[in-house]
Amino acid sequence: MFRKRHPEPGAAPGSMVIPPGALPTRLRVMDYDAARLDELEVSTVRELARFRSSRSVTWIDVQGLGNPSMLEELAAMFSIHRLALADVANVPQRPKVEPYDDNVLIITRMIRMNHPPTLNVEQLSILLGPGHVITFQEEYGDVLDSVRSHLRMGGTIRHSGADYLAYSILDAVVDGYYPVLETIGDYFETVEDEVVTRPSTDALCRIHFLRRELLKLRRSIWPQRDAINSLIRDELPLISNSVQVFIRDCHDHAVQIAEVVESYRELTASLMEVYLSSVSNRLNEIMKLLTVIATVFIPLTFIVGVYGMNFDYMPELHYRWAYPIVWLIVLVIGSGLIFKFWRWGWLSDGSRIGSPRFESRPRR
Amino acid sequence: MFRKRHPEPGAAPGSMVIPPGALPTRLRVMDYDAARLDELEVSTVRELARFRSSRSVTWIDVQGLGNPSMLEELAAMFSIHRLALADVANVPQRPKVEPYDDNVLIITRMIRMNHPPTLNVEQLSILLGPGHVITFQEEYGDVLDSVRSHLRMGGTIRHSGADYLAYSILDAVVDGYYPVLETIGDYFETVEDEVVTRPSTDALCRIHFLRRELLKLRRSIWPQRDAINSLIRDELPLISNSVQVFIRDCHDHAVQIAEVVESYRELTASLMEVYLSSVSNRLNEIMKLLTVIATVFIPLTFIVGVYGMNFDYMPELHYRWAYPIVWLIVLVIGSGLIFKFWRWGWLSDGSRIGSPRFESRPRR
Amino acid sequence: MFRKRHPEPGAAPGSMVIPPGALPTRLRVMDYDAARLDELEVSTVRELARFRSSRSVTWIDVQGLGNPSMLEELAAMFSIHRLALADVANVPQRPKVEPYDDNVLIITRMIRMNHPPTLNVEQLSILLGPGHVITFQEEYGDVLDSVRSHLRMGGTIRHSGADYLAYSILDAVVDGYYPVLETIGDYFETVEDEVVTRPSTDALCRIHFLRRELLKLRRSIWPQRDAINSLIRDELPLISNSVQVFIRDCHDHAVQIAEVVESYRELTASLMEVYLSSVSNRLNEIMKLLTVIATVFIPLTFIVGVYGMNFDYMPELHYRWAYPIVWLIVLVIGSGLIFKFWRWGWLSDGSRIGSPRFESRPRR
Amino acid sequence: MFRKRHPEPGAAPGSMVIPPGALPTRLRVMDYDAARLDELEVSTVRELARFRSSRSVTWIDVQGLGNPSMLEELAAMFSIHRLALADVANVPQRPKVEPYDDNVLIITRMIRMNHPPTLNVEQLSILLGPGHVITFQEEYGDVLDSVRSHLRMGGTIRHSGADYLAYSILDAVVDGYYPVLETIGDYFETVEDEVVTRPSTDALCRIHFLRRELLKLRRSIWPQRDAINSLIRDELPLISNSVQVFIRDCHDHAVQIAEVVESYRELTASLMEVYLSSVSNRLNEIMKLLTVIATVFIPLTFIVGVYGMNFDYMPELHYRWAYPIVWLIVLVIGSGLIFKFWRWGWLSDGSRIGSPRFESRPRR
């Protein structure tokens, strides 16, 4: 679950650790002002030099972390601190906001659903500098297509600065949690349904799986919430006041998501208890059946055993009506016991379950 | 439970997302000062222009969020921030207080009971501006009729400003939680009664349902409490000192409600344990019965089995008193075992339950 | 548990809600200085006017809240804020300290034991003004007799101001929790004893009852502790420095009580687990008995069943020593199994319980 | 557990409540400077007058609280506040630091092991005044012998002031927790061992006992930690800067002790779950045995029952090889079932337990 994700002990502080299978680095650029938008894909870092000092806003989208030399060139060009570069490359770091002299690094966690549906957690690092935003991610796909299409369509984002772009990216990352929560909500209800009606080992595994995934989600959203909060609190010079209002809104969403995750965690814990109770209930039902059968037939078997004895002198054996009388006794005892169990409610099926409402019945 | 309630990922920040089935927007106005009260329902936003600069207090009550264009006109007229409008429309948001330049947005959660009784949670947004209060809600009914009737009857509210009106609305929302708590309390006692006397799968579902609903309630009241607290702490210019005292009172009520919810949550958790214990207790009773029956009859069946054997040379078989002696042995063993079980208290019914009191019995 | 205790939704803020069965209001006055003490009972509020401006200290003891008009007259005479009056009348409010311009309202919870012993929780509101203290309570009895007798006997209290009187009343309320804790402690030990030695459904109910009452107690003492703390922190002008020291002492007691309540809550949670484990243990004992009986007799019954078969050619049946040999086999198998169970320790009684000590036995 | 330990409700604030069996008060004095050390035991408070103004450091060790008049004389002589005296006498108070005008009262909890080993918790009150330290304790023995012997041996303590003496006493009290923790650690491991290998009701009682004692310990060490912390934070004039460093060290120890107590509490909670699981496991083992026996023999008993029937026309009865064939069937079915159970692993003993290590086995 949390394996293989740490800097090698012994690595010099601030050195990048690129895993063997890392994807080759691709550089996509969107450069725009209110009037125009240039989209291009470059193959060398040198081509980016002209964007450094331009007055337009530049978004450099770095996908794949397989070429450390390119990352180092980029760091040199945009004066990225050695530690910032290490945080960007040695994924996953904890979501955080780290202000440096010339820029600020925002580390976030993007969440998507895989196919088949399991959680895909990926680090997206946003470096906000004067007039440019650089994003770094490990894999090629992301949740930022909405930002790209807003840029292409024009609108507020094209009239605003790099800080608004950084906000938009952050907002897209946070909004990406909502559909995941929905999927989890559906799954939760499926499991809930299963637990109550047919508790099985399978359901148990599902609950445990749900807990693990919710824990993963929680470990993503809580530090992210704190990171966004520190963006608001620290009053960074690179972020203008008007964008602060938007970031506050984004923070509210992160808080809401964190609360929903906590709610699901709590409900899942409750579900585990429901499961345990259901299993015990089942056991009771099983034991009731066994007890009914044994209680009815064991005494009867004893009675018929008595008259299977071979003593020479057993007067009943020669009595004409003895056999029907034994049957009568057997039937009376048997039906008496069954009546008793019926009165105790042991013979009714305990599984009639409606959907509960706030109905209070008259108390006895 | 928490489904279908998020802004579409990819929507531009601050854009409204109106769900398909949203009710058409209705605008009701109450305009008053100490001397007079005008109530009217308008069909276009333009008709509201004259209230903007009047010296009287105006309450614009927006019910139904189906006409985004009307909402936008309204926002333009009363200088409502783009994000405030989005928060109002994209329900549900987290309860919060968001101060803007010209006004302050208070997002609250109204709670009512549906018929049949389940929790109905709805966002009520209160926008307090200079000389006017605008409330937004998704559905047509609400808990504000008491405020309207106080306005019609006259009294303190008619002599006070818009801040007192906003407070009155907030207070009505908070007071609306009390009857819901009462219903939940009744339901809780019904379930408690059931769990102790007749634990069934049904009771288990009820406990889980109670937990869910209490969690929902908690997610409403806690942020609301914090929001009201920030109203007190932030010393907003739109709220006068004399109204602050009232808001403090309202905060006390919110705290009390939150505490009662926490108490119920804790008691419900305890109830789950009681349930689990009850089920185990039941199992013990069942197993005691089975064990009594089996322990008494299995040895007896063995004894009568012995004399059902067909060996040629079994001297007892020909002894005259053998048969009555076997019966005697059977009766002695059987009644001995039953006496033993009676001494162990296994034959008494374990279900005599009185209502507990603080009685300490002499310790042995 | 928490029912019927809220202001009617729709009531105007600050209006009193007097329940139908409220007791008629009685007014008892103690007016004193170092030299003299007057005790009287008045029937109209007007008679209190002369105490308002006297230099002596006056304690007006309002018992029963059934006459709202008297309360309102009193409020007018001693300039009690509308909301303070509502807090006094609409019981129960959360314990709190609310400073107003001329006086300070301290809302506390008095705890006594009913007969038969259940918790009696009642709000006592203390209004401290310049030179007077007014206490409000719902029922006629209270825990303040010790304060009255100290007043009559003279001593520090007669030489001190109204703030010391208010402190004495507060201290009497807090000290009233101690005997309740003692009763609960005795009850707890009774239940603990019962759970370990004879777990029954009855014990389960007692544990749940204990939890509920402890929760009630907790909901009383925690806010009270906070209220007393805010008395210390807020440095109110009506309370002199020398009395502050005493209030700090009172706060320490409240903290101690809160801690004891928390301890009992935790021990009660532990007791529930002990109960559950005891029940499971019992089940094991029951099942061991059943298994011993069944394991011993079922194979034997099979053996004797074999020789009950009626085949024509069963050579053993005609062998002279067959019957004794079968008995021998039965005895060998039976005693072998019983020896085996004895070796496993299944036949010893598991219930020898001493009082535990910190004895560590040699580890194997 | 917490019984009989509160001031009588109704007692005037600040009055001493001496329980009937309190030990008579003994006064031991150690008066020293770098050059000399006088040890004496006095019988009247008057004899202490000369130490009040001496320039040497005086430690007055008050053991036994049975003579309230002596305590009051002492209070008058060393200007001890009325409430401080009450806190000293009305044990137990919560550990705290209470600064007064002329001195500071430090209330601590001394912990020792009784014989037989149960926790002995006793209040030790340290009153630090200018040039003197007065300690009060209920019983005669204590954990301060190490301080006395350091005083006699000379060294740092003899060259330092009263503040260093107070620190030394405090340090001895805190260090006294370590051997208690060790005893509890040994006990914990004994119980742990017992729970895993032979779960019994006895072990259950031990776990509950451990919880109670740990709770007692916790209620002693946490407020003590806070009290020491407030000594550091409040910068009292009576405590010099060089002694502050030592008190910080003492605080670190208190924090460490509190953490160890928390760890044991958590492990004990885990142990309770292990116990519950063990009991369930045992039940499984028992039921497996029962099921194996019943499943093997019940069908066989049916088969032999069939040929015990007395029908006239049962052709098998007269077939020569019928009897051996029945035996063959019985053996085949019986050994088939036993083989099945062996394959399921039901016949192996589940109790082979080694000491666990971090070994991860290849996953399937």
Added chain:
Amino acid sequence: MFRKRHPEPGAAPGSMVIPPGALPTRLRVMDYDAARLDELEVSTVRELARFRSSRSVTWIDVQGLGNPSMLEELAAMFSIHRLALADVANVPQRPKVEPYDDNVLIITRMIRMNHPPTLNVEQLSILLGPGHVITFQEEYGDVLDSVRSHLRMGGTIRHSGADYLAYSILDAVVDGYYPVLETIGDYFETVEDEVVTRPSTDALCRIHFLRRELLKLRRSIWPQRDAINSLIRDELPLISNSVQVFIRDCHDHAVQIAEVVESYRELTASLMEVYLSSVSNRLNEIMKLLTVIATVFIPLTFIVGVYGMNFDYMPELHYRWAYPIVWLIVLVIGSGLIFKFWRWGWLSDGSRIGSPRFESRPRR
């Protein structure tokens, strides 16, 4: 677990307590500047005098604490406070940062895996003075070889001051937690796998063991995190601003480790519940088997018992087709019951477990 690790009660504050088996002290020195690096091992403290005032950076690596006199000489030479020396020698102390006049003491916990793999926790004390770093450890091996090799290779560390060296050591200690977490993660998955598929007492012990070790880990990392945080917050003069950035990075790692530990703790608690549920599930399976067998055969045995009776007048016995009819009845009842159980799903094996995904099935 926490045994034998405290200063002797009665020891004078600040005195060293060296356990009997402590290893003899070895002194290794690395003295360097950007140009050169000297490595030597000295046998007396006197030889270190020349490094005290040199302008190069000196790392004195003290391994083994068995020679208290050497430690005291060292303390005298480098002006180490008496309490600092006691903290270094009386292991284990709580991780903390203690600033003194001339230097700052950082107490950390190094974590390694033993062979066979159990946790090895050891205190590493870092004393940072002007131009020198002294590290103290109890045993000879450590996790600092990476720091030594960076020193030998040259690079940033050789151009930086003593503060950067102290940071590098701290960073190596923190990074040493990652491989331990990995081992624990592998172990956790092994146990998880075992719990779900084959719950045994063995698995129970493993979970409890995991909890203990995680608790140990937690007690190491949490105070370490706080200690590093106080390094950042306290702005010590010995640590330059450029190194602060690196320490912040180290703090982030400590926070991440603490979070992973918490996650594992939570998952382990969940695993315990899964285990308990699995055991209950197993019991259900066992009881189902028993119940099926008993329910099918007990009634049949009764039937054949009936016709084993020896009454003279039992007409069925002489009826020709009676025997086949009894067989028919037996088969009908038996197969009817088995069909019933099959319909209830009791005969299917409950153990088919796939790896769960977020699949929500259509709800019924």
